[in-house]
Amino acid sequence: MMSKKITPKYSPEVRECAVRMVQEHRGEYPSLWAAIESMAPKIGCVPQTLHEGVRKQEIDTGRHDGVTRDERERLKALEREVKELRRANEILKLASAFFAQAELDRRLKS
Numbered sequence: 101m102m103s104k105k106i107t108p109k110y111s112p113e114v115r116e117c118a119v120r121m122v123q124e125h126r127g128e129y130p131s132l133w134a135a136i137e138s139m140a141p142k143i144g145c146v147p148q149t150l151h152e153g154v155r156k157q158e159i160d161t162g163r164h165d166g167v168t169r170d171e172r173e174r175l176k177a178l179e180r181e182v183k184e185l186r187r188a189n190e191i192l193k194l195a196s197a198f199f200a201q202a203e204l205d206r207r208l209k210s
Contacts, residue, residue, distance in 0.1 A: 110145065110149075114143070115153050118139065118143045118145070118150055118153060119150070119153045119154050119157045121139055121143075122135050122136055122139050122150065122154050123154070123157075125138075125139070132154070133147070133151070136150050136151050136154065156169065
């Protein structure tokens with residue numbers, strides 16, 4: 101049996117503080133990655149996790165290309181809406197066919 105690695109979940113406040121620390125001290129290191137490697141153990145996470153947070157923040161602030169959190173949330177909401185509308189459309193098609201058949205049957209009986 102393979103055991104699952106448990107990844108700690110950090111609150112948005114902790115993530116925000118960690119990213120801010122990297123940004124504030126970035127100039128003290130030869131590279132962004134060096135700053136991240138230095139800060140990650142102090143925060144209690146692996147460098148990749150902190151790098152992901154920094155990257156998302158750079159995207160959200162327009163310093164790096166990519167889809168922002170707001171855009172991702174809007175996209176998810178639109179996808180849910182499309183799914184609901186397709187479901188409603190299918191129900192309307194079935195109801196329309198049912199009532200059309202009922203009208204046809206009524207006309208044939210008269």
